[in-house]
Amino acid sequence: MIIFIFATLIMERRVRVRFAPSPTGPLHIGGVRTALYNYLFAKKNNGDFLIRIEDTDQTRYVPGAENYIIESLKWLGITANEGVGFGDGEHAPYRQSERKPMYKQYAMQLLESGHAYYAFDTAEELDAMRERLKASNVDSKYDAITRMAMKNSITLPADEVQRRIESGEPYVIRIKLPKKEDIKFHDEIRGWVNINTAQMDDKVLYKSDGMPTYHLANVVDDYLMKITHVIRGEEWLPSAPLHVLLYRYLGWEEVMPKFAHLPLLLKPEGNGKLSKRDGDRLGFPVFPLEWKDPFTNEISSGYRESGYLPEAVINLLAFLGWNPGTTQEIFTKDELINAFSLERVSKSGAKFDLNKAKWFNHQYIKHTTNAALAEALNKELTNKGLIFSTEYVEKVCGLIKEKINFIKELWEVGNYFFIDPVSFDEGVIAKRWNDKSPLVIQDIIQLVRSHSDFSAGSFETDYNEALQKNGVTNKEFLQLLRVCLSGVAGGPPIFEMAELFGKEITLKRLQLALDTIRK
RNA sequence: GGUCCGUUGGUCAAUCGGUUAAGACGCUUCCCUUUCACGGAAGAAUGAGGGGUUCGAUUCCCCUACGGACUACCA
Numbered sequence: 226m227i228i229f230i231f232a233t234l235i236m237e238r239r240v241r242v243r244f245a246p247s248p249t250g251p252l253h254i255g256g257v258r259t260a261l262y263n264y265l266f267a268k269k270n271n272g273d274f275l276i277r278i279e280d281t282d283q284t285r286y287v288p289g290a291e292n293y294i295i296e297s298l299k300w301l302g303i304t305a306n307e308g309v310g311f312g313d314g315e316h317a318p319y320r321q322s323e324r325k326p327m328y329k330q331y332a333m334q335l336l337e338s339g340h341a342y343y344a345f346d347t348a349e350e351l352d353a354m355r356e357r358l359k360a361s362n363v364d365s366k367y368d369a370i371t372r373m374a375m376k377n378s379i380t381l382p383a384d385e386v387q388r389r390i391e392s393g394e395p396y397v398i399r400i401k402l403p404k405k406e407d408i409k410f411h412d413e414i415r416g417w418v419n420i421n422t423a424q425m426d427d428k429v430l431y432k433s434d435g436m437p438t439y440h441l442a443n444v445v446d447d448y449l450m451k452i453t454h455v456i457r458g459e460e461w462l463p464s465a466p467l468h469v470l471l472y473r474y475l476g477w478e479e480v481m482p483k484f485a486h487l488p489l490l491l492k493p494e495g496n497g498k499l500s501k502r503d504g505d506r507l508g509f510p511v512f513p514l515e516w517k518d519p520f521t522n523e524i525s526s527g528y529r530e531s532g533y534l535p536e537a538v539i540n541l542l543a544f545l546g547w548n549p550g551t552t553q554e555i556f557t558k559d560e561l562i563n564a565f566s567l568e569r570v571s572k573s574g575a576k577f578d579l580n581k582a583k584w585f586n587h588q589y590i591k592h593t594t595n596a597a598l599a600e601a602l603n604k605e606l607t608n609k610g611l612i613f614s615t616e617y618v619e620k621v622c623g624l625i626k627e628k629i630n631f632i633k634e635l636w637e638v639g640n641y642f643f644i645d646p647v648s649f650d651e652g653v654i655a656k657r658w659n660d661k662s663p664l665v666i667q668d669i670i671q672l673v674r675s676h677s678d679f680s681a682g683s684f685e686t687d688y689n690e691a692l693q694k695n696g697v698t699n700k701e702f703l704q705l706l707r708v709c710l711s712g713v714a715g716g717p718p719i720f721e722m723a724e725l726f727g728k729e730i731t732l733k734r735l736q737l738a739l740d741t742i743r744k
Numbered sequence: 745g746g747u748c749c750g751u752u753g754g755u756c757a758a759u760c761g762g763u764u765a766a767g768a769c770g771c772u773u774c775c776c777u778u779u780c781a782c783g784g785a786a787g788a789a790u791g792a793g794g795g796g797u798u799c800g801a802u803u804c805c806c807c808u809a810c811g812g813a814c815u816a817c818c819a
Contacts, residue, residue, distance in 0.1 A: 247819045282818055364746055366815080388802045397817050415749070424747045424815095432817040439819050448806080462750060463814040474777085490810070493755080497812075544768095548757060552767045571757080578755045614814065628781045639781090655780085687758085703778035715780025 238480075240272025242299075242454050243308070245443065247279045248290035251516035251525065252297050254491040254577075255458065255499060257540045263456045265543070265565040266302045272453070276308030277446060278320045281436045282408040288519050297513040301535045303560060316450045321442050329443050330428055331475060332398045340474040341430060342397045344377040346390055366426035369404035391711040398431035400440075400470070404605055408466035413454070413485035413567045420466045428467055440464065444471040447482055456485045456567070459574075485567050488546050489574040499558040499577060501525065509579045513538070532631030533582075537589040537706060541582050545575045555588055598622035602635040611643050618723055623718040638716075642725070645734065646712025649742055654712050661741055665695050665702060666709065670735050679728035681720035688720075709738035 244260040246252060254262075255470045267274035295310030298448055307314030318324055335341035344367075344419045346354075354375065355365035372379060377399070378386045390396060402422045430441040437445070447455060463485055472481040490499045493507055504511035505526055516529035528538050540556055548571075549556075549564040556564065590598070598687060599619040606613060621642045629638050640693070668691035676683055692702060707719050710731065715723060 245819090249819075279819065285818065342818095351816090359745095362745080364815085366746095395817090399817095412749095418748075420748065426815085429817045434817075436817090438817070443819090458813090460813055460819090461748070466748095488750080491812080544756065545757095550758065552758085554768060558781095573750050575757095576755060578769065581756065585770055625781090700778070707779065713780085717780090719778070725778090 238453050240267060240270040240453050241451050242267050242272065242456055243277050243452055245273045245277040245279045246294050248287060248294065248585045249285045250287050250290050251512045252294045254513065254542065257297065257513055258490065258545060259458055259487060260298060261313045261539060262540055265458060265562050266454065266567065268562040271566050273306040276305045276310060276319065278309045279439060280320060281439060281442050284673060293514065293516060299515060300332065301539055302527055327439060328445055332441060335474055336398060338474065341398050341400050342378040343386055344375065344399050345394060345396050346375050350436055369402065370424045372427055397429045397433050397435035399427040400430055402427055408469055410465060410469045410484060413483055415572055416572050425467060435729050438465055440471065444468050448477050452482045454485060455482045456487065459486045459489050488571055490545060491574045491576045493577050493579060509582060531544050532633040533586050534589045537586040541585040546571055587630045595619040595623040598626055598635060601632050605636050606643060612644060624637060640714065641711040645737055649712050649738065650708045650714040653704055653708045655743060657701060658742060661697055662705060665691050665697055666735050666739050668694055670732055673728065673732060681724040683724050685720045710734045
């Protein structure tokens with residue numbers, strides 16, 4: 226036994242981390258980042274990454290949330306070795322609701338070793354206690370002092386406790402904290418953290434519905450699943466000492482995982498934790514995928530539907546709270562895995578910056594193949610009943626991808642490649658359109674018609690000839706030509722654009738402009 | 745209120761006692777260009793405040809201020 230303990234102490238344990246969301250709604254990007262850091266850490270250390278669903282609160286169950294979480298992770302390529310959605314490993318099941326029978330014995334163990342006790346207080350009695358303490362300006366905690374005035378197995382005679390339990394009276398099991406003891410633990414990101422038990426309270430470990438609370442379940446499961454590092458949000462920092470105590474009282478301290486509490490993701494404006502409502506109010510999604518609330522039918526936008534590329538989301542999320550210490554900013558997933566370390570995670574919260582997010586997405590769109598972009602654009606075209614050859618759509622994408630930040634802008638920016646303009650940029654018309662303009666256009670049309678071939682080169686030649694004939698300069702007319710062809714003031718090189726349109730469309734557009742633009 | 749965590753330009757941030765305090769996004773100006781975008785050049789903009797420690801503090805310590813998290817039979 227001693228040898229075994231010694232061996233586990235000196236032996237490097239295989240790194241195992243977990244992402245353990247609660248299926249109470251859509252996964253927030255802060256949660257996605259937590260999952261990502263866990264994933265990167267696991268891969269970097271040749272370890273395992275697993276998904277565990279923490280659904281111990283049956284009252285907060287939201288249909289579809291679990292699926293949503295898994296689908297989000299899959300969309301982003303954050304894949305797990307084991308767990309819900311990724312196939313069971315040797316520690317199945319991975320849903321705490323399905324592990325329900327496993328927890329009670331540990332609560333009993335704590336009861337027997339005197340580190341926990343039964344409590345029979347009703348909700349009303351607890352409220353009354355809190356009111357009373359608050360009135361006398363004392364912290365309202367269920368602690369070493371207040372527990373002496375409550376109904377529990379410490380204050381009640383043993384036979385009455387027995388009687389109450391046997392008669393089926395509801396009870397909870399609470400941890401029994403020492404009155405005054407410093408709990409010190411090392412956080413991988415923050416260093417040593419010290420909290421005195423006088424500041425904590427006797428948290429419920431086992432609920433009256435027969436389910437463990439997060440605190441017990443999380444410790445038991447992490448132990449059973451051989452988790453080596455708990456990487457989670459900063460909101461858990463205050464309860465970490467409770468977890469440390471649980472490991473200690475359960476006799477697992479020598480295999481207790483290391484803790485790393487991640488800084489929070491903050492709202493872009495003002496202060497506070499990024500929350501559900503901020504996104505759509507501020508123009509960016511807080512959820513990876515679009516989510517429709519099953520109760521209210523309210524829709525929250527998602528990164529995927531907003532035209533973000535998963536690789537870009539991974540990259541920008543990785544940089545919200547971590548940086549490699551070099552000036553490189555664009556990282557593939559493999560590069561991130563290689564560069565990632567907990568030491569370089571920052572301590573302070575990071576504000577989400579929409580501009581930077583756009584920039585990241587832009588970088589990835591620029592480097593996405595025309596074929597991949599064309600596939601996305603084609604979907605939209607099909608929805609609109611527009612049929613074009615893949616080759617054409619790909620060429621369009623190649624011409625406009627430099628100009629867009631989001632996939633959905635392929636259509637917004639490039640729609641004139643597929644439909645005739647419905648209006649012509651008024652600014653350019655007002656500035657450049659004059660009596661000579663129709664004459665030039667007519668000449669261009671005639672010259673183009675007179676040749677059988679049509680290319681960027683031939684079109685430019687014809688255009689220049691028409692200009693010369695009418696005594697108009699390139700500067701005066703070129704942008705007008707663009708507007709006649711596309712309706713808008715900006716875009717790719719004009720003659721290349723026209724070549725892509727083809728002779729028929731080019732002529733048709735010129736005629737359309739001639740017929741439409743009047744001054 | 746209490747406890748804990750945090751604080752470098754508008755935002756993300758480097759610096760692990762000695763630097764002209766990087767870089768990126770955004771912004772401004774200029775160049776390139778028919779235009780938009782790209783690209784290139786330049787610029788404005790930062791150590792919350794106060795005490796220490798030290799030959800020397802952005803960096804270490806303390807206090808204050810500010811911000812955040814937590815404070816449920818929720819996770």
